[in-house]
Amino acid sequence: xxxxxxxxxxxxxxxxxxxxxxxxxxxxxxxxxxxxxxxxxxxxxxxxxxxxxxxxxxxxxxxxxxxxxxxxxxxxxxxxxxxxxxxxxxxxxxxxxxxxxxxxxxxxxxxxxxxxxxxxxxxxxxxxxxxxxxxxxxxxxxxxxxxxxxxxxxxxxxxxxxxxxxxxxxxxxxxxxxxxxxxxxxxxxxxxxxxxxxxxxxxxxxxxxxxxxxxxxxxxxxxxxxxxxxxxxxxxxxxxx
Amino acid sequence: xxxxxxxxxxxxxxxxxxxxxxxxxxxxxxxxxxxxxxxxxxxxxxxxxxxxxxxxxxxxxxxxxxxxxxxxxxxxxxxxxxxxxxxxxxxxxxxxxxxxxxxxxxxxxxx
Numbered sequence: 187x188x189x190x191x192x193x194x195x196x197x198x199x200x201x202x203x204x205x206x207x208x209x210x211x212x213x214x215x216x217x218x219x220x221x222x223x224x225x226x227x228x229x230x231x232x233x234x235x236x237x238x239x240x241x242x243x244x245x246x247x248x249x250x251x252x253x254x255x256x257x258x259x260x261x262x263x264x265x266x267x268x269x270x271x272x273x274x275x276x277x278x279x280x281x282x283x284x285x286x287x288x289x290x291x292x293x294x295x296x297x298x299x300x301x302x303x304x305x306x307x308x309x310x311x312x313x314x315x316x317x318x319x320x321x322x323x324x325x326x327x328x329x330x331x332x333x334x335x336x337x338x339x340x341x342x343x344x345x346x347x348x349x350x351x352x353x354x355x356x357x358x359x360x361x362x363x364x365x366x367x368x369x370x371x372x373x374x375x376x377x378x379x380x381x382x383x384x385x386x387x388x389x390x391x392x393x394x395x396x397x398x399x400x401x402x403x404x405x406x407x408x409x410x411x412x413x414x415x416x417x418x419x420x421x422x423x424x425x426x427x
Numbered sequence: 428x429x430x431x432x433x434x435x436x437x438x439x440x441x442x443x444x445x446x447x448x449x450x451x452x453x454x455x456x457x458x459x460x461x462x463x464x465x466x467x468x469x470x471x472x473x474x475x476x477x478x479x480x481x482x483x484x485x486x487x488x489x490x491x492x493x494x495x496x497x498x499x500x501x502x503x504x505x506x507x508x509x510x511x512x513x514x515x516x517x518x519x520x521x522x523x524x525x526x527x528x529x530x531x532x533x534x535x536x537x538x
Contacts, residue, residue, distance in 0.1 A: 196497065197497075197498070197499070198498065199498050202498055202499050221493075221499075221500050221502065222454060222477070222502045223477075224499060225453065225454075225455070225496065225499050225500065225501050225502065226454050226455045226473065226477075228499055229455035229456075230455060233459075253472065253473055254472075254473050254474055255472070255474045257474070261474050261478065262473075262474065262477045262478060262481075265477070265478030265481060265482070266477070266478070266481045269478070269481040269482050269484065269485035270481075270485060272485050272486075273485040276485075422491070422492075422493035423493060423500065425495065425500055
């Protein structure tokens with residue numbers, strides 16, 4: 187009850203829908219983030235109605251939105267993206283780090299040795315290097331394409347957009363572009379200039395084997411972990427009437 | 428936030444301390460609690476609060492619980508085990524900071 191003994195006005199279901207639409211219009215398409223902002227705005231508007239019961243929903247919303255500053259929700263979305271990306275990479279590197287401990291490190295050392303020896307003995311090692319880059323690139327592109335299809339399907343099923351999905355999709359797009367677009371010129375020169383020397387092979391092997399394992403962790407191991415995480419997020423955001 | 432430069436670095440510690448005391452809280456509740464505890468002196472802006480909460484969550488210091496609140500969903504934050512340990516560290520750090528600031532500022536005040 188407020189000072190006039192009128193029952194406190196509460197946000198109704200239609201207004202909740204309007205708040206979701208409002209966040210969407212202000213560049214927050216992700217349901218997980220929308221939900222938190224909708225509850226915040228609803229609480230703040232209800233608090234305003236306790237003091238000024240006759241204030242319209244639209245005016246109260248405009249007052250509250252102003253408090254988010256001139257950038258609106260943009261800063262929150264950007265920071266959330268940064269936080270989730272960090273969370274995702276931390277999970278990957280935690281898993282990746284296990285390859286530097288016994289017993290997995292044995293596998294890493296064996297593969298490094300085999301690759302080094304193969305490149306050293308081959309008269310066409312520049313082509314082997316190119317082929318390895320090519321294979322890694324194709325694996326990235328195929329995995330990225332599959333991921334995009336999968337999230338499109340999940341978004342259709344849940345009828346919602348989720349931030350974590352988009353972040354992983356962006357990483358899938360970013361990595362081949364970063365890794366391959368920048369090295370195409372370098373790789374072409376390598377292919378033309380002939381075979382590699384002893385030191386070039388050693389450096390390449392030391393870089394390439396861990397990169398391969400990192401790709402394995404991202405593409406093979408991570409989707410299961412992300413699926414678990416997404417199942418938890420989606421379940422949490424199911425509204426039980 | 429009032430005097431933002433001075434308070435900015437302590438926002439996460441403030442959040443963690445509140446969660447340590449109150450168990451679990453949601454975003455809007457935290458802004459109101461800070462306002463109430465400081466008699467309206469300190470106003471945590473939405474643009475600073477949510478990034479801080481999301482950062483702490485991503486670092487594994489906070490856990491999240493969703494719950495139905497009337498006709499909407501509410502996201503509650505609570506400290507994880509590592510979050511509880513981190514709160515103790517950060518509070519100790521903040522106390523040392525306050526002590527040092529007092530030692531530095533006090534002589535000037537006495538003049």
